[in-house]
Amino acid sequence: MSKSLEEVNQSVSTQNKTSVFRRILAFFGPAYLISVGYMDPGNWATDIAGGSQFGYALLWVLLMSNIMALLLQSFSARLGIVTQRDLAQASRETYSKPINYILYFLAEIAIAACDLAEVLGMAIGLNLLFGIPLIEGVLITVLDTFLLLFLINKGIRKMEAFIIALVTIIGISFIFEMIFAQPEMGKVIYGLIPSMPNETALYIAIGIIGATVMPHNLYLHSSLVQTRKFDRSKAGIKQAIKYNFIDSTIALNLAFFVNAAILILAAATFYKNGMFEVAEIQDAHRFLEPLLGSKWAPILFAVALIAAGQSSTITGTLAGQIIMEGYLNLRIQPWVRRIITRLIAIVPxxxxxxxxxxxxxxxxxxxxxxxxxxxxxxxxxxxxHFVSDKSKMKGFHISVVTQIAAWIIASIIVSLNAKLVFDEIKGWLESSNNPMVLWFTVVPLAIGFLILLLYIVFQPFVSKSKIDIQNHSPHSLKLQFSKSGNYNKKNIAVSVDFSTADEIALNNAFELGGLEANYTLIHVVETVGAIMYGENIEDHETLIDETLLLEYEKMLSEKGFKVTTKLGFGKPNKVIPAIINSGEFDVLVMGTHGHTGLNDLIFGTTVDNVRHKIKIPLFIVKI
Structure with missing residues (x-):
């Protein structure tokens, strides 16, 4: 199985830090990338709608959502730290292929919905600040893709710094907005007491929960925590869980402050002045200056909106890559993945x-x-299910009390959603001129999703994980080496990818060097994590790849070959030339699957790029 975010997996070292503060600081970062998803433009819409229609009454929903989010994100971090798998990979190991395809499809819908909010938010922000028409603003958001590619090539720490800078801009903007708005603190505190004014408030409340506890963040967090390399002892894992929880607590409380500030701003300006129908971000921006008496209020509002849209789009596209690689074990070029994600949002x-x-x-x-x-x-x-599993979590499973709290949260979310779906379908049936169409389309679909939900609730209780430890067994290689021949190569590098290409590549390498040559087997870990974090990444796929390389070495050594191995991290077309040019090799042997045209565009090419960057001959073996 592939490593999660292989480009940056284990690329940030947390070891050999001279103080507790430096150790904690080394773990800080992933939760801030997560937190931007909790203050994206979708949150703004639900918070403004909630504040303008119901004043401070739904503040408690934000607080409850934040507590839910903190608990669930801590589960996500725990899963990644302990099992070295992200949520998508763990699901792939647990559920059948058809179920995983459905879960993948639903996760992609969530990514598209999230990206739609970010696209619209960025476009609205550009429109408010610079007067750019909305459609043009939407099209401009395609450029976010290239910003992400630039940042990811600079390393995860620089990306984290960029995100934290944007979060800081949002936070400072709303500190000033609160100063301008001067909310009534008594009513703010009273708003923390649970109440539900009417059915419309329920719809807004569910939207707030959906905007706060975001499904793609659960996939993303379980992957990002694997970017930290730490001592894998029991004490080291326990410390990593602790420091990541601190990271999550600080970051999500900052996100809660921003969301609460938006709702309070709407309540203190629009609701207070009887403007109960302000739900559009553009209307909120337009009324801020006359209501608050400051020209800076709308400017800071628009700047914060752009920062929120820009920061959350970066994390959304990373989550999309994690979901695709985890559920489908399909790796395509990062820029292609990001363009696809963005187009799914832009077109509608x-x-x-x-x-x-x-x-x-x-x-x-x-x-x-x-x-x-x-x-x-x-x-x-x-x-x-995963974080409650004793065997999967190796003793770091959550306690019974925490499990009860988690299932209560899940029940609340699912029950609220079930009521929303039931009420919506009931309304459609009552108002439709042809209800039979709905009975044969929408109703069966809703029932199908209910059955799926029940299945994923009970299935893990009755069956064990189907852990896919390795994607290619070295012992299945059929080596055709003949001990007679004219061997003229002494130091041979062979690129292996644990596929059927390895067998042909190795056989051809042996024909060049025989038993006397020195062979170096090179494999590159190429997930997003490895590209961003390099050799400091430590996740499931890295461990599997290391294991497979050692098995290759052991098996070939037993056959009389002199073999060493080299594990690289990042993009193969960069890492392989770096390894080759830093060593003393006579030839590099590479197997290629021979795809061309559109496949090259989607999956990328390695051979052509490597050929032009190395100083020795390249022996290409086509499958």
Missing amino acids: AVIVISVFGESVTGKLLILSQVILSLQLGFAIIPLI
């Missing part, structure tokens, strides 16, 4: 805005958050 946004006008953006944003909330159960239920 452009169509809807073109057909219905710019006034629908607020409704689109809230709808995107409700979709996220509906998908939550399919992410949190497997997560709770």
Whole structure:
């Protein structure tokens, strides 16, 4: 199985730090990338709608959502730290292939809904600050893809610093907004007491939960924590869990402050002045200056919105890559993956805005958050199962009390969503001119998803994980080496990828060097984690790849070959030339699957790039 975010896996070392503060600081970062998902433009829409319609009454929903988020994100971090798998990989090991395909499809819908909110938020921010039309702003957001590629090539620490800078901008902006708004603190505190004014408030509340506890963040966090390399002893793992919990607590409380500030701002300005229908971000921006008497209020609002959209789009595209690699074991070029993710969001946004006008953006944003909330159960239920599993968690499973709390949270979320779906379908059936169409389409689909939800609740209790330890067994290689021949190569490098290409590549290498040559087997770990974090990454795939390389070495050594191994991290077209040029090799042997054209564009090419970067002959073996 592939490593999660292989490009950056274990690339940040937390060892050999001289003080407790430096050790904690080394673990800090992943939760801040997570926190931006909790303050993205989708949150703004639900918070503004909640504050303008119901004043401070739904503040308690934000607080409850934040507590839920903290618990669930700590589970996600624990899963990644202990098992060295992300949530998608763990699901792939637990559920059958058809179920995983459905879960993958639902996760992609969640990513698309999240990205839709980010695209719209960025476009609205650009429109408010610079007057750029919404559709043009939506198209400009494609450029986010290239910013992410630039940042990811600079390393995870620089990406984390960029995200933290954006979060700081958002936080400072809302500190000033609170100063301008001067909310009534008594009513703020009273808003923390649970209440539900009406059915509309329930819809907004579910949207707030969907906007706060985001399913893609659970996949992302379980991967990002694997970017820290630490002592894998029991004490080391316990310390990593502790420091990541501190990281999550600080980051998510900052996100809670931002969300609460948006809702309080809406309550203190719009609700207070009887403007109960302000749900659009554009309307909120327009009314801030006359209501608060400061020209800086709308400017800071727009700047914070752009920062929120920009920061959350980066983490959303990373989550998309994790989900695709984890569920499907499919790795495509990162820029292709990000373009696909962005287009899935941009196309419907452009169509809807073109057909219905710019006034629908607020409704689109809230709808995107409700979709996220509906998908939550399919992410949190497997997560709770995994972190409760004693064998999977190697003694670091959550306690019975924590399990009860987790299942209560899952029940609340699923129950609220079930009520929302039931009420919506009931309304459609009552107002439809042809209800039979709904009875044969929407109703069976809803029942199907209910059955799926029940299946993922009970399936792990009755069956064990089907752990896919390795994707290719070295012992299945059929070596055709003949001990007679004219061997003229002494130091031979062979690129291996644990596929059928290895057998042909090795056989051809042996024909060049025989038993007398020195062979170096090179494999590159190429997940997002490894590209961003390099050799400091420590996750499931790295361990598997190390194990497979050692098995190759052992098996070939037993046959009389002189073999060493070299594990690289990052993009093969960069890492392989670096390894070759730093050693003394006579030839590099590489197997290629021979795909061309569109496949090259999607999956990337390694051979052509390597050929032009190395100083020795390249022997290409086509499968």
